[in-house]
Amino acid sequence: MLRRLARRDVFPNVRAIVVAGHSAGGQFVSRYQMANHVHEPLGVPVTYVISNPSSYAYLDQLRPSASAIPLTIAASAPGFSPPIAANGPAPFVEFADRRNCSTYDKWPYGLQDRPGYAGRTGDDQLKKQLAERPATYLLGALDILPLFSFDGSCPAMAQGPTRLARGVAYAKYVNERYGARHAMVIVPACGHNARCMFTDNAALPLLFLSDER
Numbered sequence: 657m658l659r660r661l662a663r664r665d666v667f668p669n670v671r672a673i674v675v676a677g678h679s680a681g682g683q684f685v686s687r688y689q690m691a692n693h694v695h696e697p698l699g700v701p702v703t704y705v706i707s708n709p710s711s712y713a714y715l716d717q718l719r720p721s722a723s724a725i726p727l728t729i730a731a732s733a734p735g736f737s738p739p740i741a742a743n744g745p746a747p748f749v750e751f752a753d754r755r756n757c758s759t760y761d762k763w764p765y766g767l768q769d770r771p772g773y774a775g776r777t778g779d780d781q782l783k784k785q786l787a788e789r790p791a792t793y794l795l796g797a798l799d800i801l802p803l804f805s806f807d808g809s810c811p812a813m814a815q816g817p818t819r820l821a822r823g824v825a826y827a828k829y830v831n832e833r834y835g836a837r838h839a840m841v842i843v844p845a846c847g848h849n850a851r852c853m854f855t856d857n858a859a860l861p862l863l864f865l866s867d868e869r
Contacts, residue, residue, distance in 0.1 A: 658692075662700040672701045672865045678850035679804065682709035687764060690786035691774040705862050707794040707853050708819050710807035712826045714766050715783050715834060718748040719814045721824035748829055757810035765811035787836040792862050795823040796846035796853055804848045819848065 660666060661673055677685040689704040690713065724747035751760055763770040769778050777785070800818040802808055816822035820842075827840040842861060846852040853859055 658694050658698060658702065662698045668752050670700055672703065673698075674703050674705060674863055674865065676705035676707065676854070676863055677709075678707040678853060679709065679848065682707045683764070685717045686712055686791075687774065689789055689791050690782050691777060693776070695785070695789055702789075703865070704789065705794055705859075706789040706791060706823075707850070707859075708796055708799050708823070708848055710805070710819055710822070711765055711812040711815055712822065713764055714761070714815070714826075714829070715779075715786065717750060717754070717766070718829075718833075719760070720749040720816055720821075720829065721747055723747045723751045724825040725816060725821045726824070726830055746798055747825075748833065751814050753810070753814070757814060759809075759812040760814045762811070765815070775839075783834060784857060786830060790838070791836075792839040792841060793823045793827045793842065793854060794859055794862065795820050796848060797842050797844045798847040801847065806848075835857075 658673060658780055659799065661670060664670075675685055677683075685704050686706045686709055689706070695702055717798065748846075751757070762768045763774060767782065774782075796819065799820045802818075806819070812822075818827050824840065824842075827838055830836040830838055841858050841862070843853055843856045846856060854863060
């Protein structure tokens with residue numbers, strides 16, 4: 657699809673391509689951003705907008721501790737006791753429950769045992785691509801409830817108690833540990849709702865790029 661959009665004989669005026677997805681679509685865009693084989697040779701700038709996914713693919717065995725998530729956005733759904741490691745001040749630590757949660761580092765939550773398309777690229781190249789390719793994490797300030805197919809599995813809970821917390825922690829993780837320059841935008845008054853997210857004034861400039869960008 658991207659190769660088709662980038663063809664000058666088909667779309668002679670195309671200047672940029674935005675790949676965006678919400679919820680399960682956000683999970684796809686997050687993995688596609690790091691794993692696709694067309695970004696660099698395409699000849700057209702591509703940006704990725706990752707909105708409210710339930711989980712991310714971590715690049716090593718570290719996971720966020722309580723200090724990776726600011727108290728102002730750390731709200732959990734009632735009754736949740738997330739198994740986030742909090743042993744020490746470091747924002748990212750060895751996952752404390754990895755013995756009982758043996759899948760926490762397997763694809764799509766980590767890089768182990770990647771099948772198919774994602775498995776064609778080595779770990780080091782995936783990390784390089786993730787860091788170098790532009791991405792924005794578009795997060796709903798009210799996306800803190802375990803609704804709409806929220807992933808409550810142990811490998812997902814290792815990444816944070818809510819979609820909002822997971823997104824904030826992951827943006828911090830890839831920027832601080834892997835030198836990415838990814839942006840994070842928190843959309844106020846939006847929960848897990850694609851229409852609310854993608855029509856907000858904060859999101860429109862990310863989805864519809866002007867000629868100046």
